[in-house]
Amino acid sequence: MRPSSGSLSPDVDDSIITEDAQNTKPFIEFNNLRPLTRKQERKLMDHLEERFLDLTRNYKKRYLSEVSSTLPTLSSYLQATRIILSLVLQIPPLDPSTSLRTAYLLRLTNDIMHSIPGYLPDTDTLPELLEWLDVLDRGWLAVLHSQAWDPVLSEGVDVILTPGAPIMRSSPVTQTERTRLRSLLVTGTGTMEEWMESLDTEEEDYNSALERLGLQSGFDQLFFRSLTAMGGLGSAASDPAGMVG
Numbered sequence: 001m002r003p004s005s006g007s008l009s010p011d012v013d014d015s016i017i018t019e020d021a022q023n024t025k026p027f028i029e030f031n032n033l034r035p036l037t038r039k040q041e042r043k044l045m046d047h048l049e050e051r052f053l054d055l056t057r058n059y060k061k062r063y064l065s066e067v068s069s070t071l072p073t074l075s076s077y078l079q080a081t082r083i084i085l086s087l088v089l090q091i092p093p094l095d096p097s098t099s100l101r102t103a104y105l106l107r108l109t110n111d112i113m114h115s116i117p118g119y120l121p122d123t124d125t126l127p128e129l130l131e132w133l134d135v136l137d138r139g140w141l142a143v144l145h146s147q148a149w150d151p152v153l154s155e156g157v158d159v160i161l162t163p164g165a166p167i168m169r170s171s172p173v174t175q176t177e178r179t180r181l182r183s184l185l186v187t188g189t190g191t192m193e194e195w196m197e198s199l200d201t202e203e204e205d206y207n208s209a210l211e212r213l214g215l216q217s218g219f220d221q222l223f224f225r226s227l228t229a230m231g232g233l234g235s236a237a238s239d240p241a242g243m244v245g
Contacts, residue, residue, distance in 0.1 A: 033148065033159055033168075034094065035094040035096060035097040035168075044087070044100075051084050052108075054070075055071070055077075055081065059115055062118075074119035074122075074129065075128055077116075078125075078128055078132045081112055082132060085105075085139065088101060089101070089139045089142065089149035090151060092148065093143070093147060093159060094170055095168070095170060102173055106177065109140075112136075113184055113185075114188075121195055121199045122199070123199065123209060123213060126210070130218045130219060133222055133223070134218070135154050137222070137223045137226050138156065139156075140181065140226040141225045141229055144173055144178075144226065145229070146159070146170040181226070189223065192219075192222075196210075196219075
């Protein structure tokens, strides 16, 4: 991360969290980057915990009654988790907030990898699923590079600090976290391939169906950005001392 005459930053106030599940307005403003305060961090954590609990509760409800669950379909599940993903990725990559972003993103990745196969695959939802997983891959790449997240472009952006600003650090993703992430992505991708074999495509196999839909290449390259970054960067994902004013 480099100094510059410009700045990139979240200006987070106490109103960033709302009860409206459809409110996905980014809480990152591109000026004066700084970590969350303890109060902001606690409020965000409470909100995320509530969302994760609601996600788990309604996912389980669908086995009992689709009518009582807010997540009866894979599409509805992806929409709910997209909001969580957006909030988590916008946590500033500055200590002490850095580890919070990594921990919650690992938790969300684990949840979706285990939950997606609980739905029946259908060709109508596969493009939405592929797009969601692509954003997750971009998100992990941003985290691995200690970048801030641009919710409009859906990609990581280098943190740019104003000259003369205090030194701020961003702890890199640990080797333990990398190992867990790699396991989640590799195992999850394998499970997803088995899951797609149950696609109802009449006499077509699922690979032929994906090819016909123009999705084969995308699914073949799931998480290639994140896996390549972890393979190429080893344990030195980020130089915390590189963020200077």
